[in-house]
Amino acid sequence: MTDAILPPSPLSRRRAELITEEGRGNGIDYVEVDPTDHTRLTVGVLSDLPTGGDPWQLVSQPDRVLVKGGERVRAIRTLTVAVHDPRTLDVRVDRGGDHSTYQLELAVTDLDPVLRRIGFSFMAACPSDLDCRPPAEADDPAGPEPLLDTLAKDFASFRRLLLDLSAQRHPSLSDQHPADLAITLLELLAFHADQLSYAQDATALEAYLDTARRRVSVRRHLTLVDYRLHQGRNAATAVYLAVTAPVTVPAGTRVLTRIPGPLPGTSTAPPVAVPAGLLTPAALQLPPLSGSVVFETTHRLKAHPRGNLLHVHHWGEDVFRLPPGATTAWLWAEDRAQPSTAVLPRLTVGDLLLLEQVRSPGTGAPADADPTARWVVRLTDVQPGSDPAYLADYGRDSEGQVQLAERTDDTSPALPLLAVRWAETDAPDRAVCVRAVRADGDPVPDVSVARGNLVLADHGITRDGVDVRPQDWSPTAAGPLGGPPPLRLRLPDAPLTHQIGALGAERTQLTGGPEDAVPALSVTARPGSGRDQVYTPVPDLLDSGPNDLHLVVEVDDTGHGLVRFGDGTLGRPPLEASTFLARYRTGNGTAGNVGAESLIHIGLAAADTGKVETVRNPLPATGGTEPETTEHARQLAPDAYRSHSERAVTERDAVDAVLRLPSVRAAVAALRWTGSWYTWLIAALPTDPADLVDIGGSHQELSAGLRARILAAMDAVRLAGQDVDVRPPWFVPVELELHVCAAAGHSRSVVRHAVRDALLARRLPGGRPGLLAPATLTFGRPLLLGELYATVAAVPGVDSVKAVLLRRYDQSDNGELAAGRLDVAPWEVLRLDDDPSLPGRGVLRLDIDGGTP
Structure with missing residues (x-):
């Protein structure tokens, strides 16, 4: 038997789908005509025939095999149908057809509706001198195409080309008046061609790091080489409050620089404490509040009058200083409820303490005080005590300075003192003068004092519940890969804040560079029914699972945040959400690096505004950094991955991995064969002396926490089968x-x-x-x-x-x-x-x- 089939090429893809995907259906694969007996046909199907001797009842009802068509020979009737093998039928017809194309159809509903019929020819095996390829179409009678300028890339060039073409194809369009409908349509086409040309050029440019112009494109290129294009960070400082009664300052309380003008509805200068209801994000965008730089507190503070002014005890010395690097001081406080009686300060571990010089040790004048002699320390230990040499009751001299009285009997209360300690990293870098003697021999008490009631604040305005609607997106639409299109949101306000610590969390440590800053953002996806889903930012979605509520924020060239969600495999997409509510902060970069004594207003509840006497930042705000420029990243990124390797093969690799820990100051490493396997011997010198624990005599051991951090750092880089042994320095x-x-x-x-x-x-x-x-x-x-x-x-x-x-x-x-x-x-x-x-x-x-x- 010889093939005599004319397979319909447009259906080849559908035939391939039915063959490769089982259960999709069955259909006719081919028809063969016996070259010696044109009444014998062989019909092949794509899948196995139904079990039994009479598939689809074709054997018992051969008239269900239909042969249609023909020019000279018509009405060909099927005589018999027999099963040849699991995928082949033998069909016998009453006569052979002519040279025209016939259609063979199986009148069976179980077959594929397209492939239940197929075209064939009874004479396909007969020799012929004719080419089976269809003749080429005739040339366009309109003539050759006009000469096109391949360098045309803008609106004017495209408009000129279209005018030339219209003059050749339609000579009647000789009027080029701008108001003419034809010219309007032609210019509309030129405009869209200009937009398409720009998109094509931009796509080619953004595909490479050296030519990319958009910040988002550069960031994505750099991610491929594990380089983070940082977006800067906001500035931070410590804010001091002097209060007349206890005041609770919640996290997120707004602190402002000087407001240049009276508040709306008033004619006087704004007070120190402003009702928080007047400091809404909308009001902060309008004069006079728009002229102020806004900070927000990062943690809760319970301010108390006992924290306004704390005296550093001098232990009876005429000249007393805390030495450089001092980590301890003894303090006592004044109490408005008990005038002229010393009390213990209200300080606990973790509180911030300000040490500042308030008068000159040489002249005793406050105007001559050194404004740089200020340090903010965080307390690590507080212990109450007393000085039995002095009375708890004190007096004042003619200048109003505090004078302690010596204790002469054991029945009088002794001076209560609170011993406070702080870490060496916070220690003053020079001596803190507490008490001095002028050139004329007169003492100068309280040269430097301490103050509590300090709270950290960083630059930025929180905007809560902002309704952000995606543009041109629907969960029922089809994306480029067949599923729903990726969801994108654009935040309406800029610049997006990048801060140390997550948005909404209490942040008591704000140290870190722009590489450590994270976007201050969260997005709540609210479905039509069910629970809200809160999405939080991550650097990328490569480590996100299909159910992780993660998003990625990319900052564009205008400072606006572009929010990108997952696709169901890397991150969970909010497909059922009907509303998106964003909570984010705006304010970033060097704009927040205000000087000392710049923050003077605070927004509090109306009941607490009268309790605040002073608001000030003793130290300038620091840390505000502008986003890294794309050109800077282009210069560094190609070689940045060589700065450190994520594997420990040589001893230098192991040392570098350990030194990346901020708690390690120096380290040495060696790879030794221990008889069964290789072991890394690591000796580390800690940055903090507290990580060296005494174990008896002059011997010391590394703390358990530091050992765990070193082991974790080595586990990330060591080769499989290698052990790690961490040792203290010798x-x-x-x-x-x-x-x-x-x-x-x-x-x-x-x-x-x-x-x-x-x-x-x-x-x-x-x-x-x-x-x-x-x-x-x-x-x-x-x-x-x-x-x-x-x-x-x-x-x-x-x-x-x-x-x-x-x-x-x-x-x-x-x-x-x-x-x-x-x-x-x-x-x-x-x-x-x-x-x-x-x-x-x-x-x-x-x-x-x-x-x-």
Whole structure:
């Protein structure tokens, strides 16, 4: 048998779908005509015939196989039908057809409605000199196409081309008056062609990092190389309140710079505390409020009059200072309810405390106070106490300054004190003068004071419940990939705030750069029925599951936020939502970097506005950063991924992975074979001394929290099958003895103290640590005698210095002094604490002569 079928090529795709997808149906695949007997036909189907001897009752009812068509031979009748194999039928007709095309149809409802019939020819196997390809269409009688300018890309060029074409095709359109309907339609086509041309060019440009112009396009390109194009961050500062009665300041309370003019409906200057109802986002966009920079508090504050002014206790000294790097102070407060009686301040762990100079130590005048002598610290410990040498009752001198009275009997109440401590990272970088003596011998009390009632605030205005409607989107529409189109929202206000910490959460730590900032946004998708769905921002949706309520915010060139939801695989799309309510903040960048004493207004409940005396920010707002420019990112991104590797193959890789932890100051690593597998040996030197835990004697171990963080950092980069062993540094105690000659006119005790500070002080004036301070010494760093001499010789009052002894503590001399250096191994760290209780941590002896006693 020879193929004699003319398959309809337009149906080839439908035939392929029925073959590849089972259960979709069955149909005719081909028809073959016996070349020697045209009354015998073979009909092939796509799938197996129904089981049984009479599929679709064709055998018993052969007239259900219809042969239609024909020019000379018509009304061909089917005589018999037999099953040849599971997919083939043998059909016998009463006579053969002519050379025309016939249609064979199976009158069976179970078959595919399109493929139940097929065209064929009885004479397909007969030889012919004719080409089966259909003849080509005749040329267009209208003539050749006009010469087109392929460089035409704008409206004017397209309009010229269309006018030329119309003049050739329709010579009657000779009138080119702009009001003519034909010209209007022609210009409309030119306009759309201009828009399409721009879109084509823009698509080609945005496809590459070097040519992309849109910020969103650049951000997506950089994401492919794991580079985050940061959007800047808002500024933050601490705000102080002086109150006459307890006031609760909720998180999100608005604090403003000076309002340039009276509030609407008033003729006087705005008060310090403004009713919060007057500071709505809509009102803040109108004069005079539009001329102010708005901050919002990031956590709750309970302000109390006892936090207005806190005195730093001087312990009876005429001249008293907190040294540079101090982490402790003793405070007492005044109470309006108990005049002239000292009380304990209302401070707890985690509160902010301001230390500031309020008068000059030289003149005692407040106008001469140093405005830079201000520090905000966070309390880590508070302990009540007292000073039995002074009475709790105090008086005031002729200038109104507080004067403590000495306690003469045990029955009078002693001066109550509160010992407060803060972290070393918050410690003042220079001495804090508390009490001084003027040149005329008069004391200057309260040179520096402390203040509570501090709350953090950052730049931005919260806008809640903004109805954002997607444009040109419907959940029933078809997207480019067959499903619903991706949902996009555009926030109506700009610039979108990027802040430290999530929107709506209490934020008590605002430290971090623009790379740590997150968009201040959440979107509530409200369906017609059911529960609301709150979507929160993530950097990207690559790690989002199909049920995660995540969104991505991309900031365009105007600062507006473009919100993008998931597709059902990466993130859950809000397909059933009918309303989208956005909660977000606006205000970003350097516009919030206001100076000190700039924030002077606060919005509170009407009942609390009369309780606030003063609002001020003692320190300038800092941290406000503009978004990274696309050109800057183009320069850095291609090489940024080389800055650190996400695998630990070499020792340098492991050290870099550990040093990316802010709690690790230095580290060393080695990969060793332990007999069964390879193990990374990691030794880390912590940034915070509290991460070194005493385990007896002079030995210390890393804290459990730091060990866990190091293990987690190594787990992210180590190769499979490698273990990690985290160890503390191996400290080498130093025994050092110096002979120092004091210059004439300098006190030996003062010189001794200054030399010891130059070597061991954790923080010198200016924030620099001493030569042998823990923050200076690190793995493998030797102690050089020349460096030691230069440091001591630079101390005022030192005439000469000579090293008498230099060696490892409790070990014999190995020639270190003669060599001029004390070397250590790469895993060792020098240590010189000079603690008499723990000589095993280093000993310093200073022999001072010359000078004066």
